Amino acid sequence: MPDNKQVNRLRFLADKWLSGRMSATEKAEFDQWYNTFDDTTWVEQRDESVEELRERLYQNIISRQSVPVTDGKQIPLWAKLSAAAAILIFIAVTGWLYFGKQPVTQITYQPKPYKEILPGGNYAVLKLSNGKQIDLDAATKGPLSYDKAEAVSKTTDGAIAYQKGRVTDGGAMAYNEIATKRGGIYTVTLADGTKVMLNSSSSLRYPVAFKGNQRRVQLTGEGYFEVAKDKNKPFIVETAQQSVTVLGTHFNVNSYADEPSVKTTLLEGKVKVAGLNSSNTEILQPGQQAVLMKTKFSVKQADIDEATAWTNNDFIFRNETLESVMRKISRWYDVDITYQQDAQRALRIDAEIVKSKKLSAILSILEESGKVHFKINDRSIVVM
Numbered sequence: 001m002p003d004n005k006q007v008n009r010l011r012f013l014a015d016k017w018l019s020g021r022m023s024a025t026e027k028a029e030f031d032q033w034y035n036t037f038d039d040t041t042w043v044e045q046r047d048e049s050v051e052e053l054r055e056r057l058y059q060n061i062i063s064r065q066s067v068p069v070t071d072g073k074q075i076p077l078w079a080k081l082s083a084a085a086a087i088l089i090f091i092a093v094t095g096w097l098y099f100g101k102q103p104v105t106q107i108t109y110q111p112k113p114y115k116e117i118l119p120g121g122n123y124a125v126l127k128l129s130n131g132k133q134i135d136l137d138a139a140t141k142g143p144l145s146y147d148k149a150e151a152v153s154k155t156t157d158g159a160i161a162y163q164k165g166r167v168t169d170g171g172a173m174a175y176n177e178i179a180t181k182r183g184g185i186y187t188v189t190l191a192d193g194t195k196v197m198l199n200s201s202s203s204l205r206y207p208v209a210f211k212g213n214q215r216r217v218q219l220t221g222e223g224y225f226e227v228a229k230d231k232n233k234p235f236i237v238e239t240a241q242q243s244v245t246v247l248g249t250h251f252n253v254n255s256y257a258d259e260p261s262v263k264t265t266l267l268e269g270k271v272k273v274a275g276l277n278s279s280n281t282e283i284l285q286p287g288q289q290a291v292l293m294k295t296k297f298s299v300k301q302a303d304i305d306e307a308t309a310w311t312n313n314d315f316i317f318r319n320e321t322l323e324s325v326m327r328k329i330s331r332w333y334d335v336d337i338t339y340q341q342d343a344q345r346a347l348r349i350d351a352e353i354v355k356s357k358k359l360s361a362i363l364s365i366l367e368e369s370g371k372v373h374f375k376i377n378d379r380s381i382v383v384m
Helices: 004-019 024-035 050-064 077-094 322-333 342-346 359-367
Strands: 125-127 133-135 152-154 160-162 175-179 184-189 195-198 203-207 215-226 235-238 242-246 250-255 262-268 271-275 281-284 288-293 296-301 314-321 336-339 348-354 374-377 380-383
Touching: 004 024, 004 348, 195 203, 242 250, 242 262, 262 271, 271 288, 281 288, 281 296, 314 322, 322 336, 322 342, 322 348, 322 359, 322 380, 336 342, 348 359, 359 374
Parallel strands: 160 184, 215 235, 336 380
Antiparallel strands: 125 133, 125 175, 152 160, 175 203, 184 195, 195 215, 203 215, 215 250, 235 242, 242 271, 250 262, 262 288, 271 281, 288 296, 314 348, 374 380
16 A cells, blocks of 8 residues: 555656656656556555456547557557556555545644635746836747847746847846735846746846846845856856855756745855855855855755756655745745744655645645645635
C-alpha cells in the first residue's frame, strides 16, 4: 500500500504530465512506475483488480480522445502514456479512498456560499522613468513606451523586453521598475540580454540602458536571474542585506523581508555574495546555496529543485515548516494567514504540488498529512 508521500508524488507527476511540463528525469520515473504498477501491494481486496482498473481507465481515456482500438495490435506509446496518466489521475482524485483505509480529510468550509480562490498569474506593474505606471496584464503586445530612450515592448509570450544592446557611456541613466503584487509573477529581459523572472510580491529596479563598467540592479522579494555574459562589466544584484556579483551565470535570490534569511542559490557559473552590513563574503560554486542570517553567511549544498520550483510553476516543500509553506501560499493566492495555535507554525511539511491548482485543492493536499486542517474565510485562511 502506498504511503502518503508516494501518493503525493504520483499526484504531482500526473499534474506535470497533464500540463506537458515533465522533465526527462520525471518521465523516467513515470515510466518506471507504470511498468511496475501491477504490483499487488497497490490494492486491497476490492471488487476491481488493478488489471481491471487499468483496462477501464484506459478504455475511458481512449474513448474520450476518440482513438480507435484494434484487437491484436500493439498499443502505441502515446496511448500507453495516456493510460498511465489516467491511472495517476485516478490516484490523484481518489487517494486513500481506493488505495488505503485512511479517510481523505476535507477542508472545513464556512456555511455560506464560497467563491473559489484561483492561483496567481502574469501580473505586474511597470513604472517608467517619467513616473508613468503601466498595468502589464492589461497592456497590449508591442511598444509600451514611445520614448526612444526606453525602447521597451510587451512580447508575444506575455513578458517585457528592452531593445537589446542598448549600452551607453554618456548621459544620465534612466531607471525603470517592475513590481509584482501577491498573486503575480513576471519576466523581463534587460537591455544587455539578461533575463529576470520575478516571483510574487517582488520588484526589480534597473537602468533602461547600462553604462560604465558595471551592470547594477536592485531587487526586493525573489528573482531568478539568467545573466548575459560580459567579462568587462560585472552584473550586481543588490538587496536590502547583501549584494551578488557575477559575470554571467544562472542563480536565484530569495530576499523577502518577512523571511528569516536571504538565500542565494547558484545553478551555473560563479558568484560572490557580500553582506552589506558586514565584511563577510562568500564565493559560490554551482549547486551551492549561501544563507545570510543577520550578518553571518553559511554555505551548504543546495536543493536546486526546491529553490527554483516557483520558476517551473510548482511548490516543493521538503521538511519545511508550515509557517514557511503558508507564507508562499499567501503570496501566490493573495490571502492572509492566521493560526489558532503558535505551535502549528513549526509543523513540518513534505509535499510537491503544481501551483496551477485552486487554493482549496492545495489545502486539501496539505491536510492529507493528518497534521493540520484549514478553514477558509473570504481571503483569509485559518490554520486549525
